Amino acid sequence: MGVFDEDDVRFRTHELVHFLREIAPQKRFDLQSLVALGYSNGANLIGSMLLLCPELLAGAALLRPMQPLSEVPAAPMMNTEDQNTPQNPVPVFFAPGQRDPTVDAATDRYASLLTSRGFKLTRYDAPASHTLTPLDVAQAASWYQSHFTHVG
Numbered sequence: 001m002g003v004f005d006e007d008d009v010r011f012r013t014h015e016l017v018h019f020l021r022e023i024a025p026q027k028r029f030d031l032q033s034l035v036a037l038g039y040s041n042g043a044n045l046i047g048s049m050l051l052l053c054p055e056l057l058a059g060a061a062l063l064r065p066m067q068p069l070s071e072v073p074a075a076p077m078m079n080t081e082d083q084n085t086p087q088n089p090v091p092v093f094f095a096p097g098q099r100d101p102t103v104d105a106a107t108d109r110y111a112s113l114l115t116s117r118g119f120k121l122t123r124y125d126a127p128a129s130h131t132l133t134p135l136d137v138a139q140a141a142s143w144y145q146s147h148f149t150h151v152g
Helices: 006-027 041-052 107-116 134-148
Strands: 035-039 059-063 091-095 120-123
Touching (some): 006 041, 035 134, 041 107, 059 134, 091 107, 091 134
Parallel strands (some): 035 059, 091 120
């Protein structure tokens, strides 16, 4: 099971969020249309973004995730213009490996935490270890198509 330097996770998360907010207008992309996909540590960084800045992403695919923060800040109050509201929850594809020795048994708690924060969780328990399989890619692609193919 992995262990995080949570201060560094928070620092890196805020560093990435700052970078994305700074680069979006320069590169002319809409942050609220951004769907992030991460595997292992990438999934953990994206998961941290979901918990610390839930309004930032349009969606996220977390492949072999592990809860990155043991102490999670209180859920921020959302205004009606934020995309992550009960009427318009941010979709999250959540794909732990059933035989993953890297990820601890707290996967169910992490999935529940994301759901309690208002994310629309699609869970796929992969019949695999920590390694990705073609089925993981197919499941993530299907999830993406069902939620984002209408986005131009």
